[in-house]
Each structure stands twice: as C-alpha cells, then as structure tokens.
Amino acid sequence: MEGKIMLEIAKKIDSGEKVALVTLIGVNGSSPGRSGSIMGVFSDRTTLGTIGGGNLEFQVINSAIEAMEIGDNREFEFTLKAEGSLDMRCGGEVKGYIKVFQRRRKLIIAGGGHLGIDLYKLGKYLNMYTVIIDDREEYVNEKRFPKADELLCGDIGGILKNYSLDEGCYLVIVTRGHLGDKNALKAVVGRNIGYIGMIGSRKKVIESYSDLIDEGVDKEDLLKVYSPVGLDISSGEPAEIALGIMAEILKVKNKGTGKHMREVKVIKL
Template sequence: MEGRLMMEIAKRIEKGEKAALVTLIEVEGSSPGKSGSIMGVFEDGSIEGTIGGGNLEYQVINSALEAIEEGKNRKFDFELIEDGELHMKCGGRVKGYVKVFEKRKKLIIVGGGHLGNELYKLGKFLNMYTVIIDDREEYVDRKRFPHADELLWGDIGKILEKYSLDDGSYVVIVTRGHACDKVALKAVLEKKLAYIGMIGSRKKITDTYKELINEGISIKKLEKVYSPIGLDISSGEPNEIALGIMAEILKIKNQKSGKHMFEVKKVKIQGENL
C-alpha cells in the first residue's frame, strides 16, 4: 500500500499537481491510527491511504488541503479526548507532519524554432514541465523535442486560450514573427501567470503594444510583460539568449535580486569588508 501511495504522489506531481504526505510520527495511548501511518492528500480533495479514519482523518485532510494551498509544511498535535479539539473519546494523543510537494513549474515555450529548442533544453535541465506550442507541424516534432512533456500544434491563440495555465506557469513567446507573437501575448494577458516574456526589438515591442492598446488591452496588463526578454548577458547567440531568459525566470521564481553574489554576500579578508 505504501508503495502505491508514493507512486500516486509522484504521478500527481509529474502531471503538474500539488500533493501532501501526512505521517503520524508519534502516537500515545488509544488512537485510530498507528505511529508511522501515512496518507496522501491531493489538491482535488482525494486521498490515498489512511491514518485511521474518523474525525481525526477528516480534520487532518482539511489541514493538509490548507497546507497545500499555502505551499507550506505543517505539524499537528491532537488530544483524542472528549474535551479536545476533535471531541473524540479514544483517550490517546497523536502528533504528525504534513509534507507539501509543490507541483512542477510549467515552462510554456510558444515557438519551436532555434531559440525555442535552446529554451527546451534548459527547461528540461531545470526539471520544469516543458510544453512546446507552434503552428508549424514540423516544429513540434518528437524527434526535435524528444523529452518535451507536451507538444501542441495548431492555432496558437486558440491553444493558449484553452490551455490550463496558473501562477506556476512561465510563458515565453518566441514565435516565427510579430503577428504570431501578438496573438500569443493577447491570449495569455488575462491569465494569472508567474511570468510572461516576449522576444523582440524595442520597435517591434512598441508596435505590438500600440496595436493591442488599440484593440482594448489596458496598459496595466502590458506592464507585467517582460519584454525585451531576458537578462543582458548574451552575445546574441540563441543558446546564450536562452540562458539569459532562463536566468530571468529563475530570478522571478526564486525571488532573488539577480545581483552578483559577491555584492549580496560580502566576504571578509583579515577583518576587512570587501
């Protein structure tokens, strides 16, 4: 049972879902569950395994769902007495831990060209759930992207409008041209995302923004777009541009400054601050 439970947690995380592992770490006296009992709780409310059932399990499931929502691990400690929080008559006491497993971050690469291919390699290296979208069938080929989690071919705007995106999604728009970039950007602007970045020169970006404003898109929504995209570290080669984009994504994902580490953590040599 424990093996099946752990496999289900791994499968859910691989699919891009959140999950929690509940463990009873200490049991004193009479209790529905034994020390070491484990249970998987998933963000849709379903479970795998049991820690004994009853009101104890019901309350712990709710606590685990709250932990999943917050993205934070937590402990629990219940006295199983009639005057206790759970109003149970077992007479024992249980202590446990809820370990939250965050879903894999999604990297949505809109455009399967040279830059898209370099971004894909870095996305897989960083263990992100990597999706390639293009309106050219030959650019979403399994031979070109052998380890992509999803390859989507067709109308870019329609795909992005229907595709499930959330605050764990990082969208990078690097299509074959201005028109496709604009369609892709318009399709995701209303969604709550961790990151939207779009490739392009300042002129192309300015023209795209003007067109979208004329179509009723607010300036406030456009201000959340990272464009020109990436950190200023590349020579202009696709692999270096991709690295600059992924560095920018990591900066945002990890809420870091992006400064040189020697600026962040000053080193002392012989008592002197450098």
C-alpha cells in the same frame, strides 16, 4: 498500499500537481490510526490511504490543503478526548507531519524554432515540465523535442487561450513572427501566471502593446510582461539569449535580486 501511495504521489508531482504526504509519527493511547500510517492528499481534496478516518482525518486533510497553498511543511497534534478540539472519544493522542512536495514548474514555449530548442534544453536540465506549442508540425514533434512533456500543434493563440495556467507556469513567446507573438500574448495577458516573456525589439514591443491596447487589453497588465525578454547578458547567439531568458525566469521564480553574488555577500579581507 504504502507503495501505491508513494507511486501516486510521484505521478502527481511529475505531472506538475500539488500534493502532500501525511504521516502519523506518534500515537499514545487509543486512536483510530496507527503510528507510521500514511495518507496522500491531493489538490482536489482526494486522498489515498488513511490515518484513521473520522474528524481527525477531516481536520488533517484541511490542514494539508492549506499547507499546499502556502507551500510549507507542518506538524499537527490532537487529543482524541471529549474535551479535545475534535470532540472524539478514543482517549488517545496523535502527532503527525505533513510534507508538502514542491511541484515541477511548467515551462511553456510558444514557438519551436532555434530559440525554442535551446529553451527546451535548459528547461529539461532544470527538471521543468516542458510544453512546446507551434502551428507547424515540422517544428513541434518528438524528433525535435524528444523529452518534451507536451507537444501541441495548431493555432498558438487558440491553444493558449484554452490552456490551464497558474502561478507555477512560465511562458516564453518566441513564435515565427510579430503577429504570432501578439496573438499569443493577447491570449494570456491578464491571467494568473507566474511569468510571461515575449521576444522582440523595443520598437516591436511598443507596436504590439499599442495594438493590444486598441483591442481592449489593459495597459497595466501589459506592463507586467517581460518584454524585451531576458537579462542583458548575451552576445545575440540563440543559446545565450535562451540562457538570459532562463536566468530571468529563475530571478522571478526565486525572487532573486539578479545582482552579482559578490555584491550580495560581500567578502571583507
């Protein structure tokens, strides 16, 4: 059973889901669970394995869900007596640990052109769950993106409109043209997402924003978009542009300053 639990946890992590592993690390006296018992807890409150059931397990599941939302590991300790917080009468005491596994961040690339390929390579190098979206079959296939986790072909705006997004998703809009970029942005702007970046010159960005405002998109939501996309570090080559975009994503993801490390950690001679 333990092997099955660990395999399922690995599967959930690989698919970008939140998951926690609960382990009983100490049991004194009578308890429904044994020391070393483990249980996987998933974001939809389903579980695999058990630490003994009853109110103990119920409370620990609640704690694991909260830990996943916060993103921190935690310990727990309960007295299984009538005067304890669980109103259980086993008579023992249990200690345990909740390990929250950080899920893989999801890099969604709207556009399978040259820049899309370079972004995909960087995303795989950083162990991100990669999604490629394009409306051309020849630009979104296994030959072009052999290790992509998802390949979606069709209307880009329509796909993004129906795609599940959250704070763990990072979207880069690099479609084949101005209209495709604008439609993709319209499908996601204002939604709960970790990062939205759109390629384009300042003139193009201003025109796109103006059009979207006329179509009812909130101006404040547009101002949260990173466009023109990326940090100012490239010579204009696709690979360097992609690196600048990924650097910006990491800056957002890790809440970094973007400063030179020698400015952050000053060396005194």
